[in-house]
Amino acid sequence: MARRKSALELVRPDQGGAPSRRNRVNFFELAYQRIEDLLVNCELKPGRFLTVQELQTATGFGRTPVHNAVNQLAADTLIIIRPRHGLQIAPIDLARERLLLGLRRDIERFVVKLAAERASLSHRNQALHIERVLKEKHAAMTLDEFNKLDRRIDALLLAASGEPFLTHTLRPLHTIYRRIGFIHHRYMPGQTNVAGTIERHVAILNAFANRRIDRAVAATDALIDFMDAMFDGMESGIDPSLLDCSIEPLLAT
Structure with a gap:
């Protein structure tokens, strides 16, 4: 009898098949919340430059949810996307x-x-x-x-x-x-x-x-x-x- 996959295995984006739309949304939301936490407590310092890869490391999420979260945070004016320079945490004005x-x-x-x-x-x-x-x-x-x-x-x-x-x-x-x-x-x-x-x-x-x-x-x-x-x-x-x-x-x- 085949082993039943755990919930974690079913939704992990880095394995096998693509996760469901609902799970992709959940990963996006979790990535957004994690980056938001890092912004609020200034672990991501205002004015700092960094890359998507660094955000992946900081949050523990893969490229797609982090990329989607970054796009939303950019629309929210909390992150600035600098072409050819990466990302910048919006300074506080x-x-x-x-x-x-x-x-x-x-x-x-x-x-x-x-x-x-x-x-x-x-x-x-x-x-x-x-x-x-x-x-x-x-x-x-x-x-x-x-x-x-x-x-x-x-x-x-x-x-x-x-x-x-x-x-x-x-x-x-x-x-x-x-x-x-x-x-x-x-x-x-x-x-x-x-x-x-x-x-x-x-x-x-x-x-x-x-x-x-x-x-x-x-x-x-x-x-x-x-x-x-x-x-x-x-x-x-x-x-x-x-x-x-x-x-x-x-x-x-």
Whole structure:
């Protein structure tokens, strides 16, 4: 009797037959998420040049899913494709990203309102569960732990809104500002505590779960205001080489 292939063998892109369309999509999504993680925590430094092969090594995925993820990240303005020079991780332009925060405010208002109106019982239960986790781990939560939950919150609200177009619009903005938050909390003096951003996400989740639309919109505005305030300190207090690694770091005096 022939041995039944494992699920891993059936979907591995580097073996035998081509994987199914669904599995190709899954590999693309996983490759995208992995590269997004590396962007957010600056393991892929802003301004860095690299090749697709280096991204394959960094993520553990094959050429096709990485190539597709790179194309999407380029469309999202997070990676720049430089003909004959490879890829460049988009440097951080604080002025541009502060300007785009106004766009995110308008879209987030629309999303949270739609999500609160359309949310199923399952969506609301998930929100209450994440809210409980944030409250329980409030004092001890690390930045990496928070960012994982933050991605889940973003995905939950987008799923509850029921409008796929919004995902394509907001997802790159979420990545941009998760990276800003990472740099702010990791490198700005006295800003390692993530309690402030946790409190604002708790307010959004609670209002969303209880279908309090006006409160949800107000809580979203409060989060955007909190993020906007990050730029005040970063514009004057962050070493420019952290925003673009091609810039020579300043020597300590």
